[in-house]
Amino acid sequence: MITTTNNAVNLPEIVVATLRTICGDRYVITDTDILYGYGKDETLDLHFPFDILVKPGTAEEIAGILQLCNEHRIPVTPRGGGSGVTGGALPVERGIVLSLERLNKIVGINTVDHCVTVESGVVTADLCAAVQEAGLCFPVPPSSAAYSFVGGNVAENAGSISSCKYGTTRQYVLNLQVVLPTGEIIWTGANVMKNSTGFNLTQLFTGSEGVLGIITQVVYRLIPAPKHQLSLLAGFEKLEDACAAIVAIKQSGILPAAVELICRNAMEVAAAFLAEPLPLVTDQINAHVLLNLEERSENRLMEAMEEAGAILEKYTGENILTATTTKEKEQLWKLRFNIGAALTSGAKKYRDIDIAVPLSVLYPYIRQVEAICAAHGVTVACFGHALDGNLHTMLQFNAQADAAEEKRVAQVVAEIYDFALANGGVISGEHGIGLLQRPFMSKQFPAAQLALMKDIKTLFDPNGILNPGKVVL
């Protein structure tokens, strides 16, 4: 656990006074109890103290804050819903935490142009509900949608269980309002479906993890809401067959809205945690494949179901379960959605490795992970977005791990990354780099690419005040 306990305000008085003028007294907070909650996110048990929490209400206030902090060289860490798992919102160099929570308005939904404009502090689930009511759909909410913010989703280029059909956050971002570290407010793109004008600043900011600018508004492209859904669950005796079935589904072109793989190790930990009878959890079954099918007509859904069923049947002799009601779907997905909770029960924590590898490497990757973890005596649970080659590889260890255990886990992480990178993978498919994965950037990127990224960071943020210690600097 990395932490320091000194929480005295270390900023010049003139800065604090100016912050109060910009945001109003109420939104400049030094109460240490409140600050404590803003010094952590969902990344392990990391906590960092800092000086002042500000909750600006407009892009203009944020511009004022950044100008001030630039002048005084004060670190500013932007914060969304605090759902990040790589430490992107942690104030590692003290200074100011800038919460976007007051930028929570849905500015407008356009039902002809199929787009929505939202402030970046809107909770993802609220966005989804609002556009759903207008007959539209934001199809790639992350699993953290109930509390993550739209701005954080964009900053991390968040993935979704449905990314295999619909892509990641990036594919829906048309335009961003961003406050640059120097205090300029810009729009990066335009609210149109095709745009070949100038460098694509929209995509440069998307996934830049709050180190190039603070996103204050997001324009998302939307799709008409798909009306017909069902889930399928298949159990496999052999992991190899489950992986082969997934490849066959990709080849078919069916395009399910989820293709999740759950390996034996993840099944076991979740089943033990839930301690109840669960569908297709037996001694012989060593892998689950879960599909969501989403189509715009009942006919299409039935056709997709038959095709997907026929493919799965080629690779398993077990029953294939179908769920159409909400209750049935919850039952099929219950094991999958309890893996995380299971891994943290009993005074444990986990390190979530969210590598992405080419689909052709999926099976050898899992076998290699198992071998590495076995060699070091580390418990692992492998599951996730298999069709995209993006697996959560969760290393479980004691919440109060001693140095030896921490070291063992670190060694396993390093070996897993080495294998993934040597086989065409990347160190993050959807969580981003943040603080936690920064040490591995030089494993993935040669010096020339890293230098280019650092130069871009310096260009946007010459004094390095914005979210320092993250991604590349």
Place this chain on the structure above:
Amino acid sequence: MITTTNNAVNLPEIVVATLRTICGDRYVITDTDILYGYGKDETLDLHFPFDILVKPGTAEEIAGILQLCNEHRIPVTPRGGGSGVTGGALPVERGIVLSLERLNKIVGINTVDHCVTVESGVVTADLCAAVQEAGLCFPVPPSSAAYSFVGGNVAENAGSISSCKYGTTRQYVLNLQVVLPTGEIIWTGANVMKNSTGFNLTQLFTGSEGVLGIITQVVYRLIPAPKHQLSLLAGFEKLEDACAAIVAIKQSGILPAAVELICRNAMEVAAAFLAEPLPLVTDQINAHVLLNLEERSENRLMEAMEEAGAILEKYTGENILTATTTKEKEQLWKLRFNIGAALTSGAKKYRDIDIAVPLSVLYPYIRQVEAICAAHGVTVACFGHALDGNLHTMLQFNAQADAAEEKRVAQVVAEIYDFALANGGVISGEHGIGLLQRPFMSKQFPAAQLALMKDIKTLFDPNGILNPGKVVL
């Protein structure tokens, strides 16, 4: 016509000698007849003389050339298939034209991971044919696919008739090999479906029009080839009804693989040029809407056809024509594909404005264009990718236009851009900025955005040697 006639080699002898060492004598060309063809592209009748044509065979040779040119501050204009219509490949500051034509290998097609690696000088149609043979599909070839290069498609973020279903080039680029102006060779991304590691250099280079680096290899994501296609053609008495039908198709979620609108003015010019009976070309019909439907099963295709047909019937009493064979499709699309040729017949030329506007602005945009053109006595043909709000607005004028006519056309262009920009549009949906549209960048972008783009250009290309005079500098 902007041109200069001086075509003497103006480079230091040591530079020419070093180029010969790098590329081999054969690929360093000074023959003025050959050079002439490389001094123009498809942009109006523009031609620019330059000093030397080089045809390197590898990324390493290109790196050597760029290092040399950086040292001697010599402009380098990269060139693909020469199909650009905004002058992106024109050597406006003389120096070297660097043709990518020898980088023409399809490096590999991966049928499990659904991606293809190609050198940037591969002709787009050759790429499409090769992946089709492997059961896969690159779904967004531009209309120039028969001679445009893959690298040029990426550099311009080319659009396609099928972009309304599949997106633009950008959505398929996973990874790029790029030679930076300083001579470094980098890969920008990784060959995986999800990637949240570092700044997205891949998307920064995509659409950067050869001013940030020279693309030498492209990794495209592919999709399983859709197996069932048909075309529909509907004629409308009123343009307004045609536009309303297009909006209704978008609302339905059918997702056709083309939704083209052809306005009366474009119909007339193409019909006169073809001088033969054409489907649904009558006095009463003032707009055509052409759809391509592409689905993975016959059932889906029939369902989509019925739905699309029902929507079109709500907005027109005219017959709706269907084409399933290649020959039938050619007949339905004949008028659409002859508009360009029609506009250049009879010693005429055209300026292609490829604005994109929000779909809600499509109808008022066309009416405004008609009014502007009528006021200035300029012939216009409006047609194109209506569902995306991306219309080709072709202003026809005399190939040997006098100054007054050139001025009139320029005035019309300016007024059209003003209207589009004031209504949320952009100056290019798919052609890019290049040389021709650079003067309009400051209309679309406020100073802060433009400054940021210029700073990015300077960061990548400190001496400004790469494709000077384009996009932003």
